[in-house]
Amino acid sequence: MFRLKHLAIDTLSEHVIFIHEDAVRGGNLGFRPLDRVSVVGIDAATGTTHEVTGVLNFCRNALINADEIGLSEVAYRDLALAEGSDVRAALAPAPKSLDLVRSKLEGKRLDQSGFDEILFDVVRNRYSKVELSMFVLACALQTLDLDELVALTRAMIGSGTSLRFQHKPIADKHCIGGIPGNRTTMVVVPILASLGLTVPKTSSRAITSPAGTADTMGVLADVALEPRRLYRVIESAGGCIAWGGALGLAPADDILITVERPMEIDTEAQMVASILSKKKTAGATHALLDIPVGSTSKVRSAQAAQRLEQLFRAVAERIDLVIDVVITEARGPIGWGIGPRLEAVDVLAVLRRTPGAPNDLREKSLYLAARILELVGGYSPGTGYRAAQQALDAGKAEEAFARIVAAQGERPLPPPAQFCHTFQSPADGRIREIDCWEIARVAKQAGAPANISAGVRLLRTVGDIVAKGEPLFEIHAQSSAQLEMGRTYAESHAAIFSFGF
Amino acid sequence: MFRLKHLAIDTLSEHVIFIHEDAVRGGNLGFRPLDRVSVVGIDAATGTTHEVTGVLNFCRNALINADEIGLSEVAYRDLALAEGSDVRAALAPAPKSLDLVRSKLEGKRLDQSGFDEILFDVVRNRYSKVELSMFVLACALQTLDLDELVALTRAMIGSGTSLRFQHKPIADKHCIGGIPGNRTTMVVVPILASLGLTVPKTSSRAITSPAGTADTMGVLADVALEPRRLYRVIESAGGCIAWGGALGLAPADDILITVERPMEIDTEAQMVASILSKKKTAGATHALLDIPVGSTSKVRSAQAAQRLEQLFRAVAERIDLVIDVVITEARGPIGWGIGPRLEAVDVLAVLRRTPGAPNDLREKSLYLAARILELVGGYSPGTGYRAAQQALDAGKAEEAFARIVAAQGERPLPPPAQFCHTFQSPADGRIREIDCWEIARVAKQAGAPANISAGVRLLRTVGDIVAKGEPLFEIHAQSSAQLEMGRTYAESHAAIFSFGF
Incomplete structure (x- = not known):
């Protein structure tokens, strides 16, 4: 029996369960790191049993005590028991739907109920990251036929709620x-x-x-x-x-995206x-x-x-x-x-x-x-x-x-970023193309989207004729270090802009 | 700048890096959970730069402070800097060899240098669990030809050290x-x-x-x-x-096994x-x-x-x-x-x-x-x-x-497990087969191998003729709860033994 502890560790949707090494040894628990474990407790108010399964991590230091079980953010939310509740832990079997994933990996077809079963478990966070990867790659590598693709789409639709409007069309x-x-x-x-x-x-x-x-x-x-x-x-x-x-629309999709x-x-x-x-x-x-x-x-x-x-x-x-x-x-x-x-x-x-x-x-x-x-x-x-x-x-x-x-609910437009650097055109000519991937990397290095005012502002775009040394684009950042990172990236990737007709 | 903290969290070989949510917001760091991040610091004694990359987890509570970066067990060992050292964190690019994994997933062939590059990064723990899964499935699903299989084997051999003996044969x-x-x-x-x-x-x-x-x-x-x-x-x-x-023989293999x-x-x-x-x-x-x-x-x-x-x-x-x-x-x-x-x-x-x-x-x-x-x-x-x-x-x-x-180095044989339950034969007849997978599950439920004295002891085996009710096998466990788990499993899987000629 353990006391439940809430560890505010954000692992995206993966359920991670933390246990003290001493508890495993002393309690004769046959657990090993990365085992799938279920944590079970009873809600004192309602008398109902709550359960969550997740991937086990071992700890040795003060993160948790030997009489505690720690749950990551989403696992704690999904178990829905108060911190300090008495809980038990046991090795848990893999979700049955994983057999369907394996059969897809071997090239078999899945029907509607197969995709439904898999996504049912996915949205309940019963798949570890490795298992989610298996499913994503199974679909990616073993070509889905049209019936299967329709079934996957329908299973995603059915994995959450839908909005409904009275007046059509939408x-x-x-x-x-x-x-x-x-x-x-x-x-x-x-x-x-x-x-x-x-x-x-x-x-x-x-x-x-x-x-x-x-x-x-x-x-x-x-x-x-x-x-x-x-x-x-x-x-x-x-x-x-x-x-x-x-x-909560098609939540299975949001979880698959994490891998x-x-x-x-x-x-x-x-x-x-x-x-x-x-x-x-x-x-x-x-x-x-x-x-x-x-x-x-x-x-x-x-x-x-x-x-x-x-x-x-x-x-x-x-x-x-x-x-x-x-x-x-x-x-x-x-x-x-x-x-x-x-x-x-x-x-x-x-x-x-x-x-x-x-x-x-x-x-x-x-x-x-x-x-x-x-x-x-x-x-x-x-x-x-x-x-x-x-x-x-x-x-x-x-x-x-x-x-x-x-x-x-209106929000006031925030001020521009404090740090700005202007890039000059490295060449004369007409801008034929701008590399979408690379210019996006510059903006990300500068802090976008986490820093909402950061990014890139083009001063000239595709089709414009520029002279060498003319201002071409600006990097905006909310710290000098990020400005520097964006600038370094842009300088080391000279081919972001290509010139010619 | 952060202070390095050692978090004794065993994630097997995956490098996990913990950062406080407030540090990301307050410090204008464009990080998101599960981003790949590098942590860099300087060894005060030697003046050399140490670096480790890993997967980012966000925390909100007392696990670490906003001015700290926490590293999981293996990441801390691989960075090899003292706790409290000053370190910086930045978004890190994915290892280049991942492009090779993607090309394999698309069905292309890899040559020796391709497998070498991938396993070089794998043994340095540069692949997340999701990325390891990609490689394993790429090899599993896109059939390797003999040259590729030889190259993979050689790359595994080259991923660590080898023992050498003077007197052959071995x-x-x-x-x-x-x-x-x-x-x-x-x-x-x-x-x-x-x-x-x-x-x-x-x-x-x-x-x-x-x-x-x-x-x-x-x-x-x-x-x-x-x-x-x-x-x-x-x-x-x-x-x-x-x-x-x-x-340290073929360590890449040990890491691939974790997924x-x-x-x-x-x-x-x-x-x-x-x-x-x-x-x-x-x-x-x-x-x-x-x-x-x-x-x-x-x-x-x-x-x-x-x-x-x-x-x-x-x-x-x-x-x-x-x-x-x-x-x-x-x-x-x-x-x-x-x-x-x-x-x-x-x-x-x-x-x-x-x-x-x-x-x-x-x-x-x-x-x-x-x-x-x-x-x-x-x-x-x-x-x-x-x-x-x-x-x-x-x-x-x-x-x-x-x-x-x-x-x-001899060790004394430990005593038998304290708890034991004997199963009777459910039928008369000759034991034709014993299900290897299921009997192993019984032993695992009872605590093996983590509890070294736990497991199953057969009293009769394949080919023996038994009478219904005769002792068939024992379950050994180091706690009554585990004995119960093994017993329940065995009772609910009656077909472990099959009888007949």
Whole structure:
């Protein structure tokens, strides 16, 4: 019998259980480090038994005593017993669904109930990081056929709650990512809302990028809306730009991402299941998907983009979601800013039609809005662009954005970062391309997205003609050390900008 | 700047770095949980820079203060700076060799330098558990061709040190495992040593079984011999039975096993690379490999065993190791005992020719010894068995074992476990088979191998005719709770013994 101790150690979703070495020896417990162990106790108030399983770590020093069992943040939350409660610990069997993962690794097919079982255990944090890796790689390496991909998508949809709206249709959009800046969502949603569409947009925070839409919107407004607040925002403003993480939509996907991120493996199947399950659970009936193609973006060839488009269309049809797909050219970031605050400034400039507002962000947003209006807004082909442009230029989108921000809870724009360094152009010529991956690395080295004012501000962009020595871009940072890290990275990667025609 | 803190948390080989949430926020550090971070400091005495990279965990409570960085056991050892030293932390890039792992996952071939680079980083603990999983699964799922398998084996050999002996040949043996009991090594090595062969046997501790040879030998003698002591033991006794883990032989393999174990994925390629690299680095020139085949052992069909034999032979030839392979029938455990002490008692009984000594252990040991004598000892085919039998029956092997035990450092045989429960036969008839996997689980539930006296003692074995209600086996445990766990497991798995002809 042990006393429960809460160790506020954030291991993301993994359950980690800490035990003192002496307890294992003295108590004749046949445990070894990394064993799967279950911790069981009784809630004194209700008399119910609570249990959590996790991965065992041994300790020797003052972290915990020999009569205590320590639980990491999420494990403690999931056990839901008070600190100091009496608990027992025992070796736990692996979840049965792991056998299905192994059979998939051996090349067998999984059916709907197979994917359901696996994700049921995943969202209960019963899989260790190693086991999550097994599942992700099984799906990545043993090609899923269409039925399996549909089953995986449905299992992700079923792994959590879904938003439901009374008035249909519900419009949504999604970009598969990889392009710094590119905050079209924050322009498109208010345009659509100002034209009467319902757009409950949920976005993610950055996974490997210097900012996600939720990070950028979070600069200007509260984005952590639980479902009830989100419904109220939609009711009053017609649209929202919320962080999906607070909503419990397709939570299995969020857990799988914790291993996909360090693996840096993007597979088409997982991308399709992840994106479409998020759209579906956010209540969308119609969605536009943006696939940017470029030599430094996620998708690098037209053929790959078309294959991905076909996959999106095939799965969407099976889960009863109407979609359109656009394949866009990507030769560099969209907008001037890279990093939460700098991108938010771009969005405000476009919505307010400020001189110097980034034209690429404006034009791409209008193009995407037009496609959605034609998909779901009752606009006939060729008329969407004009409607979107009028809504933007007449200030309707600006007003709609102000309503959304007010409904979500406005935040004051933070001051610019204190430290700034300007880079000069290393060459004369026309900027042919900007390396999306490398410029994002510079912004991350400078502290984005954790430091919301940090990042990169382009002074010139793709297509511009510059002279050697002219200012090309700025690095913004909240400490001199980070400014230095960004500067060093940029200086040692000279090919971020390529010049020519 | 942080002060270094040693957190005695055993995460096996993974480097885990603990930082206080407030330090990340207040210090404008763009870190997130599970980021890869490097910790750098200067050794005041020598002026040299020390660095370690690891996976970041965030903490909120008293585990560490905001001005401290905590390191897990192995990370602290690898950084090799005193507690309280000034250190810096920064985001670290992933090891370059991960790109090779990704290319293997995509089905590309790796050459020798590719495997070398990957294992170089693995043994420096630069791979997180997720990344280790990627490599293991890449090798498991993307079939390695023979050149690649040889390259992987050579890379494992090169990942650590090797033992070297002046007098050749050096004999060795290895069983691929899966059969409880089966402590033939502890009988074969003294037989061979008594006949003048040099047998520097290194063995592993249990990975998923109730006892490894190192656990069982560890009951009777010290097995943690560093190389210098091992050489001295060989010089005085001609043989040893040591724990491989203390020797730094093929350490990459030991690290890969930390993820292979929870995955419970055995692939032929990894098994071959693992076993042959261990034999080669232990200094062997000749080795006998035992592949037990049975419906509940690791290899389940004669074809699978033959395929594995071919793979062993092909790789052994390329790394200049002379091998012989025996495929043995496995219809249950070998010997009476399962668990370190109980197996040690069996070994002593065979060596001492005690009445009731397990005949299956004796006969299998003589058979294996004979094959080795014919492979490397200069005995012509058909003469090895007789020589081995004479060595055993004349007490020469017993004396050789006593010399080995004395040279390694004798330990007194511990008392039997305090708690014991006897199981009666559920049926009349001849015992046709004993399920190796399930009987091992019973022993593990009872506490083996962590509790060295715990385990199972068979009273009847395969081929015996029993009456219903007759004593069949005992469970031994060091606590009543564990006895209960073993008993419950055995009672709920009635098919451990199958009866018939």
